[in-house]
Amino acid sequence: MKLTYICDRCGALIGALSLTEEELQQIGLDILTVDLHEDIIRSAETGDLFIYSLCDHCAESAPLHEAEWPYRGNPGVH
Numbered sequence: 001m002k003l004t005y006i007c008d009r010c011g012a013l014i015g016a017l018s019l020t021e022e023e024l025q026q027i028g029l030d031i032l033t034v035d036l037h038e039d040i041i042r043s044a045e046t047g048d049l050f051i052y053s054l055c056d057h058c059a060e061s062a063p064l065h066e067a068e069w070p071y072r073g074n075p076g077v078h
Helices: 021-027 034-040 056-061
Strands: 002-007 013-018 041-043 049-053
Touching: 034 041, 034 049
Parallel strands: 002 049
Antiparallel strands: 002 013, 041 049
């Protein structure tokens, strides 16, 4: 199974791994809450997984305080 990490902010490819089912279990995706899992993980028809995170550049350039975020969704949603 292929596991691909993509930046949720800029769309850059962060990295990709080819894993066995056993290796995938060792990563610990099963400990994520349902909401977090739905927010960051997408599945392809092939069974491959796409995990959306932040690349180093976006993580370093992102404002740390919520009041400085350029987009703030409805706080009642999550």
